[in-house]
Amino acid sequence: MSKNLSGKSERKADARSYHRTQMQKEMIIQKLKEEGCRITKQRLMLLDIILEEDCSCCKEIYYKASKLDGKIGSATVYRMVNTLEEIGAISRKNMYKISCGEECLEENACCVELSDHTTCNLSAKMWNAVIRAGMKACGYIDNQEVRNVVVTPCECGK
Known part of the structure; x- marks a missing residue:
């Protein structure tokens, strides 16, 4: 019932x-x-x-x-x-708002276009890992988790 x-x-x-x-x-x-x-x-x-x-x-x-x-x-x-x-x-x-944490299983959450016009599709989990690794390598974070990323589109026409 x-x-x-x-x-x-x-x-x-x-x-x-x-x-x-x-x-x-x-x-x-x-x-x-x-x-x-x-x-x-x-x-x-x-x-x-x-x-x-x-x-x-x-x-x-x-x-x-x-x-x-x-x-x-x-x-x-x-x-x-x-x-x-x-x-x-x-x-x-x-x-452009992406708000998934590491536990998210969303596929193709992010599509990155490279200068040679190839693209790389990342799952939400992989996107989070890439952002976290980059921020850690640059000294922005220690052990914090990335909770949310908002990308502002470039207006310069490039």
């Missing part, structure tokens, strides 16, 4: 979450229209990805979008994210 009630409450919570996401999507679409933006299939797809998934960067959004539409370009993703930020629908600061 409790299993059945639990399933019903989970479905109700999922339905509320879906409804809230749909309302957010409709409000964002309305703001985009007010700004004179065309509402294309690619923009709708990107909006769905951003609303439904916890993406930490534009490259992650692009990676997920390119699986759905091989014709989408990374510039489209960056323009959409910039537009959404301009209309106040998202905050890029929140997109």
Whole structure:
């Protein structure tokens, strides 16, 4: 009996979450229209990805979008994210917030792009270990644990 009630409450919570996401999507679409933006299939797809998934960067959004539409370009993703930020629908600061400790098992929590354009995907546990080792090597910490990292995007255009 409790299993059945639990399933019903989970479905109700999922339905509320879906409804809230749909309302957010409709409000964002309305703001985009007010700004004179065309509402294309690619923009709708990107909006769905951003609303439904916890993406930490534009490259992650692009990676997920390119699986759905091989014709989408990374510039489209960056323009959409910039537009959404301009209309106040998202905050890029929140997109880059990573708040997992060593016990977290989140895969691909961080994607690092190197100067030769290769990327390195790190799990939350590995990301935490890299940050901790670097901070320890530079003398910033002794035995403290990294609890949270917030990366501020560079505005210099590099």
